[in-house]
Amino acid sequence: MWSLVKRRWRIVLLGLVATLLALAITQWRAAIARNRSIPDASFQIAGNLYYVGSTGVTAFLLTGPEGHVLIDGGYPETAPLIIGSIATLGFDIRDVKILLNSHAHFDHAGGLRALQEASGAELWISEGDADVVAAGGKGDRSFGPLRFLGIGRFDAPRVDRRFPDGTTIRLGPITLTAHVTGGHTPGCTSWAFPVQHGGRELLAVNICSLTPLPFMSFKDPGSYPGIRGDFERSFRRLRALDADLFLASHGSFFDLHRKRLARTAAADPVAPFIDPTGYQAFIDRADARFREKVERD
Numbered sequence: 001m002w003s004l005v006k007r008r009w010r011i012v013l014l015g016l017v018a019t020l021l022a023l024a025i026t027q028w029r030a031a032i033a034r035n036r037s038i039p040d041a042s043f044q045i046a047g048n049l050y051y052v053g054s055t056g057v058t059a060f061l062l063t064g065p066e067g068h069v070l071i072d073g074g075y076p077e078t079a080p081l082i083i084g085s086i087a088t089l090g091f092d093i094r095d096v097k098i099l100l101n102s103h104a105h106f107d108h109a110g111g112l113r114a115l116q117e118a119s120g121a122e123l124w125i126s127e128g129d130a131d132v133v134a135a136g137g138k139g140d141r142s143f144g145p146l147r148f149l150g151i152g153r154f155d156a157p158r159v160d161r162r163f164p165d166g167t168t169i170r171l172g173p174i175t176l177t178a179h180v181t182g183g184h185t186p187g188c189t190s191w192a193f194p195v196q197h198g199g200r201e202l203l204a205v206n207i208c209s210l211t212p213l214p215f216m217s218f219k220d221p222g223s224y225p226g227i228r229g230d231f232e233r234s235f236r237r238l239r240a241l242d243a244d245l246f247l248a249s250h251g252s253f254f255d256l257h258r259k260r261l262a263r264t265a266a267a268d269p270v271a272p273f274i275d276p277t278g279y280q281a282f283i284d285r286a287d288a289r290f291r292e293k294v295e296r297d
């Protein structure tokens, strides 16, 4: 009798835990959905470089007479916002000839399929990330057990070109150099390109990401054996670039919100984005956090 009561209580308790877990997952997903679709006003950063992303995840448009280049697609829900931002600036999505990506995660690659369909652009992905992007995030182990909840999946775009580290991409006068700064993903790509401003050539660097994910282990790297060396090389590689315009795949990485407010009050609206000190400080902070994680591991 007593064991029957105990068993019933156990079932009730299990049911309660399952309900709470389901509720937490639903709320978490709703929060992500809200974050994905908050529009941010598009604006000119400098010269032919424009901000067309959302408040959380960035997207950059580089315009030129022979067509435009778009870096990153945001979440699946962000793609229509990016298309709207490009139109608001007076450009045509169909003039985007090349689509680029920082890395194969759903918050930066999720909108690529929709953007590719709207533009007809060629999609270039680094060799290290191309398989995961082409599979719409399937098989990506970055998200640990969360991948079984469908986290990390997105509509697969068509990958037109796979490129190695150091590749230069040209479209008319636009030139971009791919610095593969692996670690966050094996093919994480930081894009460097010159932008003209007031008779000066500024070097823009869009940092992919230097964040180790919670499920990553350096001691037991599993499916990504070179992860530690990749992170270390990425810090060195990015430090060696003389970046003037500091950009990144998330607005919070380079203080986008504060800088965009500062530009409206500044005599030169480009000035807040010229931030070589902030660029180096970001790498230093990421490096310190990485070393802490390696020690704790």
Ligand SMILES: [Zn+2]
Pocket (backbone or CB within 6 Å): 103, 105, 184, 209
């Ligand atoms: Zn990521």
